Amino acid sequence: SQTIHQWPATLVQPVGSPLSLECTVEGTSNPNLYWYRQAAGRGLQLLFYSVGIGQISSEVPQNLSASRPQDRQFILSSKKLLLSDSGFYLCAWSGREGGQYFGPGTRLTVT
Amino acid sequence: EDQVTQSPEALRLQEGESSSLNCSYTVSGLRGLFWYRQDPGKGPEFLFTLYSAGEEKEKERLKATLTKKESFLHITAPKPEDSATYLCAVQAYTGGFKTIFGAGTRLFVKA
Numbered sequence: 001s002q003t004i005h006q007w008p009a010t011l012v013q014p015v016g017s018p019l020s021l022e023c024t025v026e027g028t029s030n031p032n033l034y035w036y037r038q039a040a041g042r043g044l045q046l047l048f049y050s051v052g053i054g055q056i057s058s059e060v061p062q063n064l065s066a067s068r069p070q071d072r073q074f075i076l077s078s079k080k081l082l083l084s085d086s087g088f089y090l091c092a093w094s095g096r097e098g099g100q101y102f103g104p105g106t107r108l109t110v111t
Numbered sequence: 112e113d114q115v116t117q118s119p120e121a122l123r124l125q126e127g128e129s130s131s132l133n134c135s136y137t138v139s140g141l142r143g144l145f146w147y148r149q150d151p152g153k154g155p156e157f158l159f160t161l162y163s164a165g166e167e168k169e170k171e172r173l174k175a176t177l178t179k180k181e182s183f184l185h186i187t188a189p190k191p192e193d194s195a196t197y198l199c200a201v202q203a204y205t206g207g208f209k210t211i212f213g214a215g216t217r218l219f220v221k222a
Binding site for chain 2: 032034036042043044045046049051057059090092094095098099100101102103104105107
C-alpha cells in the first residue's frame with residue numbers, strides 16, 4: 001500500500017532563516033506530487049505541483065521554491081522566511097481516480 | 112476564473128439528524144470533483160471522486176452527488192465521530208493537474 005511521509009511535524013523558525021521541508025511517497029511510482037499551505041481556518045492553497053523529476057509548476061509567486069530530485073521525493077524550500085509564511089504545509093500525491101492523498105503535515109511558525 | 116464555494120461555513124447537528132453540505136463550482140471543463148474529510152491538525156482524507164453530472168458515490172453514512180453546477184454531500188443519521196471539516200475540490204481539463212479547494216464546511220454533531 002502507498003504511504004506518504006512528511007517531516008518535521010512542527011517547526012519554529014525566526015524571520016529571515018532558511019527552510020527545508022521534505023516529503024516522500026512509498027508504494028507507487030511516478031506520482032503527481034503537490035505542496036499546499038493552509039492558513040488557520042482557511043482552505044488549501046496550492047503552492048507547487050510536479051508531474052515528474054525536475055518538473056515543477058508554481059501556482060503562487062512568493063519566496064518559496066520546490067524541487068523534485070527523485071521520483072518520490074518532493075522538497076519545499078525558502079532562503080529567507082517571512083512572518084506570512086507561517087501555516088500548515090501539506091504534501092500530497094494523486095492516485096488513479098484523481099483524488100489526492102495527503103501527508104500528516106508540517107506546522108510552521110515563523111517568529 | 113475557476114471557483115469553488117462551500118456552504119454553510121459551519122453546521123451543527125444533533126446525532127441522527129440528517130442534512131446536506133453544498134459545493135457550488137464554476138470551472139471550464141470539469142475533470143473531476145473531490146470530497147475530503149479533515150480532522151483538526153491532520154491532513155485531509157480523500158473520500159470521493161465524481162466525474163459527471165448524475166453520478167453518485169456512497170460510503171457508510173455519506174453520499175455524494177453531482178450536477179452541472181454543484182455537488183452535495185448528504186450525511187444520513189450522523190454520529191459524533193462524523194464531526195470534522197469537509198472540503199470540496201475541483202480539477203479542470205484546462206488547468207492541468209491544478210486543484211482548487213473550497214474553504215470547507217465545519218460539521219459538529221452532538222450526542
